[in-house]
Amino acid sequence: MSKQDPGDRYSPDPNYLERRVAAYLAHPSVRRDDDHRPATNADSDELRNATRQAVVLAMLAGIISGGLIGGSEVWIRQGLLGGMEDLAWREQLPYWTGFLVFTGIISAIEIAFLYWVALRGVVRVTRNVGLVMGKEGYPGLFARGMARGALEFPSPRVEFFGVDPYAYVSRWRLAARNIGYKMKVGVSSFLLRVFARRVAARLALRGMVPLIAGPLYAAWNAYIVWRIMREARVRALGPAAVDAVLHQALGEGEPPDDRLASAILQGTGEIVRRGCEAHPNYVYLLSRLCEELGYEDEIDVKWNAHCAALEEMKDTEQARVLAVLSVAAIVGSKTRRGQKSLLREAAKACGRQLQESKLKALRSGLVSGRAIGFQDTQLAYSSK
Numbered sequence: 150m151s152k153q154d155p156g157d158r159y160s161p162d163p164n165y166l167e168r169r170v171a172a173y174l175a176h177p178s179v180r181r182d183d184d185h186r187p188a189t190n191a192d193s194d195e196l197r198n199a200t201r202q203a204v205v206l207a208m209l210a211g212i213i214s215g216g217l218i219g220g221s222e223v224w225i226r227q228g229l230l231g232g233m234e235d236l237a238w239r240e241q242l243p244y245w246t247g248f249l250v251f252t253g254i255i256s257a258i259e260i261a262f263l264y265w266v267a268l269r270g271v272v273r274v275t276r277n278v279g280l281v282m283g284k285e286g287y288p289g290l291f292a293r294g295m296a297r298g299a300l301e302f303p304s305p306r307v308e309f310f311g312v313d314p315y316a317y318v319s320r321w322r323l324a325a326r327n328i329g330y331k332m333k334v335g336v337s338s339f340l341l342r343v344f345a346r347r348v349a350a351r352l353a354l355r356g357m358v359p360l361i362a363g364p365l366y367a368a369w370n371a372y373i374v375w376r377i378m379r380e381a382r383v384r385a386l387g388p389a390a391v392d393a394v395l396h397q398a399l400g401e402g403e404p405p406d407d408r409l410a411s412a413i414l415q416g417t418g419e420i421v422r423r424g425c426e427a428h429p430n431y432v433y434l435l436s437r438l439c440e441e442l443g444y445e446d447e448i449d450v451k452w453n454a455h456c457a458a459l460e461e462m463k464d465t466e467q468a469r470v471l472a473v474l475s476v477a478a479i480v481g482s483k484t485r486r487g488q489k490s491l492l493r494e495a496a497k498a499c500g501r502q503l504q505e506s507k508l509k510a511l512r513s514g515l516v517s518g519r520a521i522g523f524q525d526t527q528l529a530y531s532s533k
Contacts, residue, residue, distance in 0.1 A: 156289030158309040159432045163293060170268065170296035174275065175282040175289075193518040195277045200378040203270035207263055207374040211366030214259040218252050219363070263370060264300065267377045271299040274378070278385040278518075287433065291388070294429025298380045301373075304426040310435045311447025316422045317487065380482060382516050387430035387480035390521035391437060394476040397523035398469040399441045409466050410442045412455050413473050416495060419452035420477040423487035430480040438473070452491070459498035467499040468527060475526040479512040492529075501530040 160167065225244060275282065275295060282292035297304070306315065398413075399405060405413065417438060421431045439445070459467055474495055478488040489505060496503045508529040515521050 154289055155287060155309075155432050155436045156293050158436075159290055159307065159427065159429050160293045160297065160305050161307060162305075163296075166300060167293065167296050167302065170300060171282075171289075171292040173268075174272065174295055175292040192277055196274060196382060196518045199270050199273040199277070200375065200382075203266050203374050203378050204371045206266045207370035208367040210259050210262050210266075211368070211370040212363040214255050215363035215366035217255055221251060222248060259370075263374060267301075267374055267381075268299045270374070270378050271295055271381045274381045274385050278389070280385045280388070287388075287436070290429055290432060290436075291384075294384050294432075295381065297429075298384050299377060301377060304428055307427050309427070309432050310418075310439060312418045312421050312435065312450060314421050314424060314427045314431060318425050379516060382518070383480065383482065384429055386515055386518060388433050390476055390480060390515055391430065391434050393520065393522045394472050394526060395437055395441060398472045399438075405442065405466075405469070408458060409462065409469065410444070412458055412462075412470050414438060414442065414444060414448055415450060415452050415455040416470060416474045416491070417477050418448045418450040419491055420474055420488055422450060423491060424478075424481045424485060425487075426482060428481045431477070434477055434480065456494055456498055459495060460500075462499075467501075471495060471499060471501070471530060472523050472526040475508065475511065475529055476521065478508070479515055479521075484508065484512055496530050499530075501532055504529050504531055 163171065225248065274280075275291075280291055280295075282288045282295065304314075308314070417434060421435065424431060435448070459470060462470070471492075474492060478484050478492055481488075489503070489508070492508070493503045511521065511525060511529055514525070
């Protein structure tokens with residue numbers, strides 16, 4: 150396996166905007182120190198405050214833009230054109246043109262503001278967590294990952310370490326997902342404005358458009374920014390959880406033999422494939438695993454052939470495998486059904502049972518800033 154920069158594995162061809170935002174996040178004035186490992190000193194209250202402030206600003210932007218757009222429509226219709234009831238559509242055309250241009254300008258300003266709010270929130274999260282972003286190695290991966298998260302870019306269509314994270318995703322689903330990401334902030338905000346206006350028209354509530362549009366836009370903005378901030382916390386806090394679990398699972402006790410190392414790599418590779426996205430935390434996890442295990446080949450994932458081998462392992466070895474698989478399942482954007490199914494398979498082979506509620510609590514703890522270690526992962530399993 151080539152010694153390729155993990156940042157290049159994750160995003161080999163970043164566009165201009167991604168490069169600029171990543172460079173900004175990696176700038177010495179934004180970075181807190183020069184360490185090359187993520188810290189684990191997250192302040193849960195500060196993380197909540199950063200998210201809360203970003204959401205409030207997004208809501209205010211929605212209320213203001215909704216009021217301006219809705220209010221301008223009422224003013225032009227009723228104040229300038231006397232209601233427009235008797236005007237033919239050709240006579241109304243200048244109004245519609247002017248209104249749509251005005252709506253587009255306000256929406257563009259609002260969207261730019263939302264991105265600024267999101268980027269500001271991401272900086273607060275990374276500073277609080279102590280995540281270090283530079284130009285080379287893992288810091289480069291962190292910078293690009295956080296930049297794509299702040300910009301709401303979808304995960305890139307790449308393979309890494311021989312693992313295809315989109316092995317189980319059909320082409321039409323990939324296309325739909327990409328369209329959804331592009332619409333989430335920009336197009337969807339504009340369509341929401343048109344929808345709100347049309348609904349108000351059908352309900353004969355044009356005079357109440359400012360009252361309806363403002364809260365509706367505010368709620369949508371809040372949802373978008375909340376999603377961005379939540380993902381930023383996952384991307385910032387995930388590497389610390391990976392380091393803590395791998396340190397105890399691989400760095401303490403006897404070094405893993407070939408059978409144990411293969412089971413860990415195979416299981417993690419399959420978890421990544423079932424995660425259905427090229428998440429930067431997956432790249433980081435596989436990078437660290439290959440580094441710790443001295444593995445230099447591409448991973449040819451054949452999980453079914455290795456799952457049965459868990460039955461023959463010692464309890465301590467089984468615990469090490471389950472710990473790594475568990476942290477792999479919680480550091481992506483979400484814990485998917487296929488990933489939980491794999492954990493159930495692995496637990497069954499180890500004579501244990503997955504406690505999904507405790508796995509969910511483990512994920513919630515990660516997002517809230519709680520340190521996740523080896524022993525925490527073991528709480529997600531019970532003996533049969």
